Amino acid sequence: MLADFRFALRALLRSPVFTLVSVLMLGSGIGLSIFMFSSINAFVLKPLPFPEPDRLVHFEYTDSHATSRNLALPALDWLDLRERQKTLKSLAAYTVGTANLGGIDGPAERLSGAWVSADALSTLGIVPILGRDLVASDQVDGAEPVAVIGFSLWQQNLNADPAVIGRSLRINGKLTRIVGVMPRDFAFPMAESVWMPLSSSRGSEQRESDTLVKAFGRLLPGVSMAQAQADFANLMTGLAAERGKPLRGDQAKVEPFADEFILPQILGATKTMFIAVLLVLLIACANVASLVMARFSARARELSVRAALGASRRRLIMQVLGESMIIAALAGTLGYVGAEVAGHLMTRTMTAGNGFMPYWVDYRTDWHDLVFSVGIALAAALLAGLVPALRAGRVDIQSGLRQGSAGSIGDGSKLGRSLVAAEVALSVVLLVCAGVAIRSALQAQDAPFGIETDQVLSGRIAMFDDDYPDAAARLRFTENLAPRLIALPGVSHVAFASTLPLMGYERQKYARVGDDTTDDNDRPQAWSSSVSDDFFKVFGITLREGRSFDARDTAGSPLVAVVSASFAKKVWPNSSALGQRVQLNPKDPESPWLEVVGVVADSLQADYLITSATLPAHRGDGNVFRPISQNPPSIVSFALRADGDVAALSESVRGAVTAVDANLPVYWLQGMNQWRDKILWGTNILANLFGVFAVFALLLAVAGIYAVLAFDVNARTREIGVRRALGAGSRGVLGLVLKRGARQVIVGLVIGIPLALAFSRLLGAVVMPGASNDPLVYVVVIAALVVALLFAALIPARRALRVDPMVALRNE
Amino acid sequence: MIHLGKIEKSYPLEGGRSWVLRNVDLDIADGEFVSVMGPSGAGKSSLLNVLGLMDHDWQGSYALDGVVVDKLNTKQRQALQREKIGFIFQHYHLIDDLKVWENLDLPLQYRDVPAKERAARVADLLDRFQIVGKKELYPSQLSGGQQQLVAVARAVITRPKVLLADEPTGALHSGQARIIMDLLAELHKEGMTIVQVTHNELYANEAQRIIRLRDGWIEKS
Numbered sequence A: 001m002l003a004d005f006r007f008a009l010r011a012l013l014r015s016p017v018f019t020l021v022s023v024l025m026l027g028s029g030i031g032l033s034i035f036m037f038s039s040i041n042a043f044v045l046k047p048l049p050f051p052e053p054d055r056l057v058h059f060e061y062t063d064s065h066a067t068s069r070n071l072a073l074p075a076l077d078w079l080d081l082r083e084r085q086k087t088l089k090s091l092a093a094y095t096v097g098t099a100n101l102g103g104i105d106g107p108a109e110r111l112s113g114a115w116v117s118a119d120a121l122s123t124l125g126i127v128p129i130l131g132r133d134l135v136a137s138d139q140v141d142g143a144e145p146v147a148v149i150g151f152s153l154w155q156q157n158l159n160a161d162p163a164v165i166g167r168s169l170r171i172n173g174k175l176t177r178i179v180g181v182m183p184r185d186f187a188f189p190m191a192e193s194v195w196m197p198l199s200s201s202r203g204s205e206q207r208e209s210d211t212l213v214k215a216f217g218r219l220l221p222g223v224s225m226a227q228a229q230a231d232f233a234n235l236m237t238g239l240a241a242e243r244g245k246p247l248r249g250d251q252a253k254v255e256p257f258a259d260e261f262i263l264p265q266i267l268g269a270t271k272t273m274f275i276a277v278l279l280v281l282l283i284a285c286a287n288v289a290s291l292v293m294a295r296f297s298a299r300a301r302e303l304s305v306r307a308a309l310g311a312s313r314r315r316l317i318m319q320v321l322g323e324s325m326i327i328a329a330l331a332g333t334l335g336y337v338g339a340e341v342a343g344h345l346m347t348r349t350m351t352a353g354n355g356f357m358p359y360w361v362d363y364r365t366d367w368h369d370l371v372f373s374v375g376i377a378l379a380a381a382l383l384a385g386l387v388p389a390l391r392a393g394r395v396d397i398q399s400g401l402r403q404g405s406a407g408s409i410g411d412g413s414k415l416g417r418s419l420v421a422a423e424v425a426l427s428v429v430l431l432v433c434a435g436v437a438i439r440s441a442l443q444a445q446d447a448p449f450g451i452e453t454d455q456v457l458s459g460r461i462a463m464f465d466d467d468y469p470d471a472a473a474r475l476r477f478t479e480n481l482a483p484r485l486i487a488l489p490g491v492s493h494v495a496f497a498s499t500l501p502l503m504g505y506e507r508q509k510y511a512r513v514g515d516d517t518t519d520d521n522d523r524p525q526a527w528s529s530s531v532s533d534d535f536f537k538v539f540g541i542t543l544r545e546g547r548s549f550d551a552r553d554t555a556g557s558p559l560v561a562v563v564s565a566s567f568a569k570k571v572w573p574n575s576s577a578l579g580q581r582v583q584l585n586p587k588d589p590e591s592p593w594l595e596v597v598g599v600v601a602d603s604l605q606a607d608y609l610i611t612s613a614t615l616p617a618h619r620g621d622g623n624v625f626r627p628i629s630q631n632p633p634s635i636v637s638f639a640l641r642a643d644g645d646v647a648a649l650s651e652s653v654r655g656a657v658t659a660v661d662a663n664l665p666v667y668w669l670q671g672m673n674q675w676r677d678k679i680l681w682g683t684n685i686l687a688n689l690f691g692v693f694a695v696f697a698l699l700l701a702v703a704g705i706y707a708v709l710a711f712d713v714n715a716r717t718r719e720i721g722v723r724r725a726l727g728a729g730s731r732g733v734l735g736l737v738l739k740r741g742a743r744q745v746i747v748g749l750v751i752g753i754p755l756a757l758a759f760s761r762l763l764g765a766v767v768m769p770g771a772s773n774d775p776l777v778y779v780v781v782i783a784a785l786v787v788a789l790l791f792a793a794l795i796p797a798r799r800a801l802r803v804d805p806m807v808a809l810r811n812e
Numbered sequence B: 001m002i003h004l005g006k007i008e009k010s011y012p013l014e015g016g017r018s019w020v021l022r023n024v025d026l027d028i029a030d031g032e033f034v035s036v037m038g039p040s041g042a043g044k045s046s047l048l049n050v051l052g053l054m055d056h057d058w059q060g061s062y063a064l065d066g067v068v069v070d071k072l073n074t075k076q077r078q079a080l081q082r083e084k085i086g087f088i089f090q091h092y093h094l095i096d097d098l099k100v101w102e103n104l105d106l107p108l109q110y111r112d113v114p115a116k117e118r119a120a121r122v123a124d125l126l127d128r129f130q131i132v133g134k135k136e137l138y139p140s141q142l143s144g145g146q147q148q149l150v151a152v153a154r155a156v157i158t159r160p161k162v163l164l165a166d167e168p169t170g171a172l173h174s175g176q177a178r179i180i181m182d183l184l185a186e187l188h189k190e191g192m193t194i195v196q197v198t199h200n201e202l203y204a205n206e207a208q209r210i211i212r213l214r215d216g217w218i219e220k221s
């Protein structure tokens, strides 16, 4: 056994090119597989960084009307449910938001913070490393504002002061006392760095409608997730009956804690890509198998001699299998190291805070990955080596020795050829998927955003109640800031708005005069925002009818609105929208009616592309704009159009804001193009990854076709010589070589195209709604494969043409 | 039919040349049957390669059926070879993936003979060589003698003027060899020019003339 391995190793060292090529091919397949597996591992398999993580559950509502969307709980429901529930140790809650850190020890800074119930951190099972946890008395109205801060905030902003407990920070304008410091790497729930008490007062009316919380807890011993869910469902029914009106959602949903944080689309895309890389690996295995086969066919005589000398079947098999085992071991190591490096890079880019992944997702490899790697390498070794090995075991001593150089291992080359056909089929699948992904990415690039994103710089500022108690104060701030911004070099227009295009905020229900809808759930939705006069100029949104906002529109003047063309068409199909009236948020009887004074071109406010496949609940019927003077928001975005490099204006913009109020940090300060890129991120990354897989697949297929053809020409040198001697011309010889390759490609296409249709449909359903089965993609794929075949055949064909019958037939 | 004048052939060797054919003058008449003999390495196969137009890297002059070979380019040489030459090899060299009849068909295909005529000629030859029963078999299913029979049939199916045979009986036992020798004799009788290489004195004597090669030189007898 050991001797067989030693012999295999020596044989591999004697043909370094074969060894290197095989290790690289298998290594790339294994590496990609390990990498995708470690992503899945990071998302779903690794335990959460909390004690007994499988007892942690997330609780929320779902709404059976709106395609079972998950819904956060109104704070009041949480307060009621936490007193009544009996299946969890306690029902903790949190919400996240902006925490403006201002002004004492340095420049203002915008942090992401969480407002958590006093039992939240202890439910997670994480205790502060300094000071204390939040306690119930922190949650009551009128209590002193306190906060537990994150490790890096302590290290970086407070110089790791050991006496930090008791010091105060200005957070959102309030002097807040630090009571605790959390351990390093804690950033619950996603990427937060400060935790403040979530108010537990049932207090004001406003509370009920405004605050939504996410609830979670630990299952009591012996309680299952299903039991908890049933208990909550009962409680919800009771609560709704008690209040005499339906709750925000109509069903309870208790799910494992991690499921809340990983978007199902990302998980779906990851799993699809995992399947795709397994296909790449299969191709690599087929390649190596045909190389191994070619190698041992050429050594048929050696094997025959060994068999004649008394080598057992097992020994022969071991010798061949030994080689593929060694190759797979090397490839597995290479792949593991590659995946490890990619994992480090991925952790860095993903947690760089684009908000897709919670802080605890860690792509670095662990023992799951190690086990998977060993397993996949072993599987690859068997896939690549078993068939050639079994054939070697059946070597026919008689024919091997008698026919001299005519001998070959059974039908080795025939099997090699079917492997190539399989490779081509798999490549077709990957190429088509890549084609579909790339097409939909390109389509997304051309999507009608309806706004000009070039040359626009945007940012956001949160004004807090203590400093800006009313609409007048907030308006005053923007009025002070506007002239400073417009004075900056190159700036031509400045606009303020409650939300900007592509940010995805403020989808509201609406009503028009005469609608007799009683159930608020049935009302249509529109994207709404409050914007200043120059908003449409900054974004290049053209006025179609009526007027834009201007100095006429003040807090005291009649309330007006400008709507988008598609909204006007949808809501008033038979008449002009001008002069019509619309009400936003009709559930609230106080909501005012707005008179439409203008119609503008469509623009996209959603943070995703609205396609035919977008859920109806997410689509929205267009835009309703209000003048900012009549509805000034407390968190305001600004956008300015300027010549040249807008990013270069960042510092002067910050300076302008500081000059108005040094306590207000500017955040999300970036060009509008970055918002655009964020929307395209998903489709782009998918297109890129599939592009990479497809390139690998194509390269491997080319290598496979090349290897088989080259081996074929080599093995048939004598035959080609005979044919030459019998009068074959160059055309005949070329035909001989190409016919072999062409047959594989055709068989591969015949098998691959239906598979590709099915797989790309699956892909479409999971991650790329609306991606069509574009015939162009298939044409391009077929053309690419034909070019690849010709390319792969080039060298073997030349070699075949050079066969000299005299030399080929000599060595008898 | 064949006229060789002062043919010289050598391979480059470290520090010189290794001579394979030296100053070979040879005339073979139309319809003549000639044996080439000599010890191993004497240059017999090399001579046959020159005659068969497989080798063109030599000095001297060569006229085949009145055509001066030394002046021809590759294409013309190939055309001449297709027209005039048939080969038989010691190891038969039938094509493994082709059935017996397909092996016979192949040279005709290479000469763009119409399908109908090909079929007729193949049938004719199968008949004449009494291998009709084997026509659907693959070479590996035949004995050595039968394979060589097919190889001879394949060599003559194009009706070459010159048949070149390099040790056609070398791999056969005497019974099988006898059949092949009888076949060559018959073809000779029909007027074919035949040059065979052999190590067997008996078979060599069946030809009209024996040429003896030694170290690339023709021995004067």
Ligand SMILES: Nc1ncnc2c1ncn2[C@@H]1O[C@H](COP(=O)(O)OP(=O)(O)OP(=O)(O)O)[C@@H](O)[C@H]1O
Residues within 6 Å of the ligand: B011, B018, B020, B038, B039, B040, B041, B042, B043, B044, B045, B046, B047
């Ligand atoms: N490609 C080559 N390079 C160098 N020397 C060669 C080459 N081909 C043949 N020779 C040499 O030419 C000489 C004649 O070879 P050839 O094959 O003609 O011999 P032969 O008479 O047919 O021998 P045998 O009876 O063993 O078949 C030999 O010495 C051989 O080594």
Ligand SMILES: [Mg+2]
Residues within 6 Å of the ligand: B044, B045, B046, B166
């Ligand atoms: Mg010879």
